[in-house]
Amino acid sequence: xxxxxxxxxxxxxxxxxxxxxxxxxxxxxxxxxxxxxxxxxxxxxxxxxxxxxxxxxxxxxxxxxxxxxxxxxxxxxxxxxxxxxxxxxxxxxxxxxxxxxxxxxxxxxxxxxxxxxxxxxxxxxxxxxxxxxxxxxxxxxxxxxxxxxxxxxxxxxxxxxxxxxxxxxxxxxxxxxxxxxxxxxxxxxxxxxxxxxxxxxxxxxxxxxxxxxxxxxxxxxxxxxxxxxxxxxxxxxxxxxxxxxxxxxxxxxxxxxxxxxxxxxxxxxxxxxxxxxxxxxxxxxxxxxxxxxxxxxxxxxxxxxxxxxxxxxxxxxxxxxxxxxxxxxxxxxxxxxxxxxxxxxxxxxxxxxxxxxxxxxxxxxxxxxxxxxxxxxxxxxxxxxxxxxxxxxxxxxxxxxxxxxxxxxxxxxxxxxxxxxxxxxxxxxxxxxxxxx
Numbered sequence: 411x412x413x414x415x416x417x418x419x420x421x422x423x424x425x426x427x428x429x430x431x432x433x434x435x436x437x438x439x440x441x442x443x444x445x446x447x448x449x450x451x452x453x454x455x456x457x458x459x460x461x462x463x464x465x466x467x468x469x470x471x472x473x474x475x476x477x478x479x480x481x482x483x484x485x486x487x488x489x490x491x492x493x494x495x496x497x498x499x500x501x502x503x504x505x506x507x508x509x510x511x512x513x514x515x516x517x518x519x520x521x522x523x524x525x526x527x528x529x530x531x532x533x534x535x536x537x538x539x540x541x542x543x544x545x546x547x548x549x550x551x552x553x554x555x556x557x558x559x560x561x562x563x564x565x566x567x568x569x570x571x572x573x574x575x576x577x578x579x580x581x582x583x584x585x586x587x588x589x590x591x592x593x594x595x596x597x598x599x600x601x602x603x604x605x606x607x608x609x610x611x612x613x614x615x616x617x618x619x620x621x622x623x624x625x626x627x628x629x630x631x632x633x634x635x636x637x638x639x640x641x642x643x644x645x646x647x648x649x650x651x652x653x654x655x656x657x658x659x660x661x662x663x664x665x666x667x668x669x670x671x672x673x674x675x676x677x678x679x680x681x682x683x684x685x686x687x688x689x690x691x692x693x694x695x696x697x698x699x700x701x702x703x704x705x706x707x708x709x710x711x712x713x714x715x716x717x718x719x720x721x722x723x724x725x726x727x728x729x730x731x732x733x734x735x736x737x738x739x740x741x742x743x744x745x746x747x748x749x750x751x752x753x754x755x756x757x758x759x760x761x762x763x764x765x766x767x768x769x770x771x772x773x774x775x776x777x778x779x780x781x782x783x784x785x786x787x788x789x790x791x792x793x794x795x796x797x798x799x800x801x802x803x804x805x806x807x808x809x810x811x812x813x814x815x816x817x818x819x820x821x822x823x824x825x826x827x828x829x830x831x832x833x834x835x836x837x838x839x840x841x842x843x844x845x846x847x
Contacts, residue, residue: 414663414750414796415757426757426794428712429820433754436825437714437792440816443734444714445803445829449487449821451710456491458674459702466681468698473517475658475703476502478800479711483819483828485509496540496701500527507534517701519566521588528553532561539563540616540655542589544596547603547610554609563604564614564653565590567597569635589617592639601643612649614696615639618657621704624670630683632656637687644693655699656680662708664797665748673705704800711799713739713815714754717791718770727780728765730787735769736776737812739795739802743775751782754792759785767793771810803829811837 419427426433429448436446456472463470473494476484480502486509488495494515497503506516517538518531528550531539541547541563554560566589590597597615604610619632636654644650660677661670677700688695715732722728741747751767753759761783769776778795787793806814813832818825 415752420757424756424758426752426754428794429825430823431820431825433712433714433794434792436818436820437716437754439825440818440827441831442714442716442792443732443738443815445738445798445815445817446712446714446825447484447707447799447817447819448710448712449819452484452487452706453491455673455702455706455709456488456493458672459677459700460492462674462677462681463698466678466685468681468685468695470697471515471699473515473655473699473701474706475701476506477804478703478707479802479804480505481817481829482509483817483826484707485511487819489515494537494699500524500530503527503530503534503536513537523549525549525553529557532557532559537562538613540566541600541604542566544600544603547600547607551607551609560609560611562611562613564612564616564651564655565597565600565604566616566618567592567636567639569617569619569632592635597639598643598646601647601649605647605649612651614651614653614655614699616655616657616699618701619659621659622661623659624661624668626671626676626679629656629659629676629680633680633683634687637684637691637693640688640696641691641693650694651696653699654684654696655701658701658703658705660702660705662705662797662800665750673702708800709797711797711802713795713798713802715793715795717787717789717793719789720787728763729768730765730782730784731768731770732778732793733770734815735771735778736773736807737769737771737809738806738815739778739798740805740807741801742778743773744805749779749795749797751779751784751793751795753785753787754794756785757794762786771812808832808837813837 421427428446459472471494473496474488476495477498485506489511496517496519498520513535514537516536518536519540521542532553568589568591590600604612617632619628633656640651660673715734719731736743762785764781764783766777767779767782816831817829819828
């Protein structure tokens with residue numbers, strides 16, 4: 411049996427269940443490809459993060475990084491669990507608004523926020539703007555002045571720490587498009603500009619060193635660096651941050667070769683580092699904010715696919731084709747991400763062969779797994795790919811004019827359709843005819 415599947419996820423028929431719902435019934439009712447979330451798993455992880463802070467009596471916010479998966483239903487679950495969210499676009503903010511998410515618990519990130527996006531954030535009284543560059547300071551000041559309003563902000567810095575992760579998802583190193591550099595004095599200059607603004611209330615500093623990180627050291631170094639900056643700002647400018655936001659990036663298990671710590675163990679180490687460093691430097695213990703996305707959404711998600719055709723070539727791994735692919739999960743093609751897949755009808759079945767799990771898109775690189783052990787499969791079998799909840803649907807596309815899949819939330823044995831499957835009409839509803847004169 412796959413070690414990522416708990417015994418209680420197998421029902422009396424031997425089928426995989428998600429949130430207490432038979433995966434074959436889900437595929438039958440909603441069709442495939444289908445994205446399914448185990449909502450209880452989302453709740454458990456948010457609560458596990460909160461428990462770490464509460465046990466240590468530290469003021470905190472668990473802010474879900476909604477770029478991992480943004481939907482009205484997801485924001486509603488996070489709100490129900492008392493979490494915050496961070497958004498990075500007008501679209502994510504609009505989705506949170508439609509979910510009636512408390513705007514005071516929303517942080518707005520982004521390295522190139524437009525005037526329209528900042529106006530939208532200010533008009534809806536977003537709780538925090540994370541300032542990323544000098545242009546944004548000027549732009550936000552103009553927007554606030556035009557509305558005679560003020561807003562809470564924090565500064566994003568690049569701490570000069572390169573996380574051991576894929577180069578495309580490193581963000582904390584000096585050479586990054588995100589945040590203010592420390593060594594050149596940019597962060598100090600940004601602080602002074604913000605403190606000089608009567609409309610911006612400077613609340614703290616933020617850093618994010620990357621994503622899918624397995625090692626504690628980078629987080630501990632980043633936490634210590636943030637406290638060091640806080641002490642420098644206190645001594646140099648008389649400003650002491652109320653909040654230290656350490657971002658997210660806590661790694662999760664995708665395949666058997668992955669051995670990450672529990673996400674909450676990363677947070678415990680970060681808190682202890684901040685406590686130690688603040689005591690050394692005679693600083694007040696700040697509130698500690700985290701921004702987990704993948705670690706909340708990833709393990710809760712499953713992609714269900716139906717097997718179609720097969721290609722066998724002597725001496726080579728066979729291709730098993732499924733009805734989804736890079737359009738609903740670009741990560742394997744984009745940066746060779748790996749997943750594990752099981753037969754939904756019998757997750758305990760012995761593997762009989764290793765195959766290449768291929769998608770239906772017209773790209774040779776549309777391979778979801780280059781080496782996937784599976785039982786013998788036949789057309790019509792349903793496969794369940796595990797831990798797909800982060801950056802799958804969020805990065806989905808209509809390549810080859812394929813509709814994006816439906817999304818279902820499953821909890822307590824009940825399934826709820828939270829995003830409808832796109833129709834063929836949906837694909838052309840923005841198209842307009844063109845006639846040459």
